[in-house]
Amino acid sequence: xxxxxxxxxxxGAFRVSADLSxxxxxxxxxxxxxxxxxxxxLDAIAGFRPPHAGRILWNGVEITHDAPGKRPVAMLFQDNNxxxxxxxxxxxxxxxxxxxxxxxxxxxxxxxxxxxxGLAGMEDRRPSGLSxxxxxxxxxxxxxxxxxxxMALDEPFAALGPALKVxxxxxxxxxxxxxxxxxxxxxxxxxxAQRFASQTIFVDAGSAQGPFLTxxxxxxxxxxxxxxxxx
Ligand SMILES: Nc1ncnc2c1ncn2[C@@H]1O[C@H](COP(=O)(O)OP(=O)(O)OP(=O)(O)O)[C@@H](O)[C@H]1O
Numbered sequence: 001x002x003x004x005x006x007x008x009x010x011x012g013a014f015r016v017s018a019d020l021s022x023x024x025x026x027x028x029x030x031x032x033x034x035x036x037x038x039x040x041x042l043d044a045i046a047g048f049r050p051p052h053a054g055r056i057l058w059n060g061v062e063i064t065h066d067a068p069g070k071r072p073v074a075m076l077f078q079d080n081n082x083x084x085x086x087x088x089x090x091x092x093x094x095x096x097x098x099x100x101x102x103x104x105x106x107x108x109x110x111x112x113x114x115x116x117x118g119l120a121g122m123e124d125r126r127p128s129g130l131s132x133x134x135x136x137x138x139x140x141x142x143x144x145x146x147x148x149x150x151m152a153l154d155e156p157f158a159a160l161g162p163a164l165k166v167x168x169x170x171x172x173x174x175x176x177x178x179x180x181x182x183x184x185x186x187x188x189x190x191x192x193a194q195r196f197a198s199q200t201i202f203v204d205a206g207s208a209q210g211p212f213l214t215x216x217x218x219x220x221x222x223x224x225x226x227x228x229x230x231x
Pocket of ligand 1: 011012013014032033034035036039040041188
């Protein structure tokens with residue numbers, strides 16, 4: 001269980017607070033107006049942004065000051081963060097060995113992960129030889145190999161068309177189910193939350209509120225969410 005205890009985060013003069021617990025929530029969307037602090041919140045959970053105050057706990061153990069690689073979090077960014085000079089297999093290999101040294105048995109594991117996300121046989125391509133959707137799939141295969149208990153996604157498919165985005169959300173669900181991971185996903189699109197996440201955190205006016213049951217939240221939105229949704 002992930003707990004954010006009296007957490008205060010932010011850069012410059014900006015601050016956002018969070019005091020919430022994700023319990024057994026499996027798929028959680030993080031929504032809110034632009035600049036509200038959604039990415040800041042996800043970055044703090046993943047360990048890229050030290051908090052000004054408060055604690056982060058995972059299954060009762062404090063991880064507030066742990067380095068990103070030591071946390072139970074695998075992060076997927078919008079640009080998917082594949083190294084352009086490395087092949088798909090080499091990029092995925094970094095999830096297994098950060099020093100980049102691959103063993104023969106790794107190749108089988110990598111090929112199996114690629115097959116699971118629909119990229120069988122693409123081990124030796126470089127990212128420049130993949131479509132946007134294929135790059136997203138390769139990045140998801142890397143998350144699959146990292147096999148961390150929390151998948152953190154920051155607007156991962158914003159650059160993809162609507163149909164492809166729906167398809168990729170299905171792949172995310174499949175990968176998360178396979179490794180038994182919770183998913184935390186920042187999105188601008190309320191439909192993503194409704195389609196994908198059973199629970200939703202709403203970030204606005206300096207605080208992260210929730211998690212709320214997504215269906216209840218959208219069927220009877222509080223004033224601030226109503227304004228955000230333009231209702
Ligand atoms: N390095 C920084 N220095 C100063 N302010 C920053 C820095 N990084 C982010 N901010 C500010 O923090 C606030 C929150 O940014 P954040 O990216 O978390 O918002 P967001 O809700 O994810 O927005 P968006 O939906 O537009 O991506 C913004 O006002 C932003 O300008």
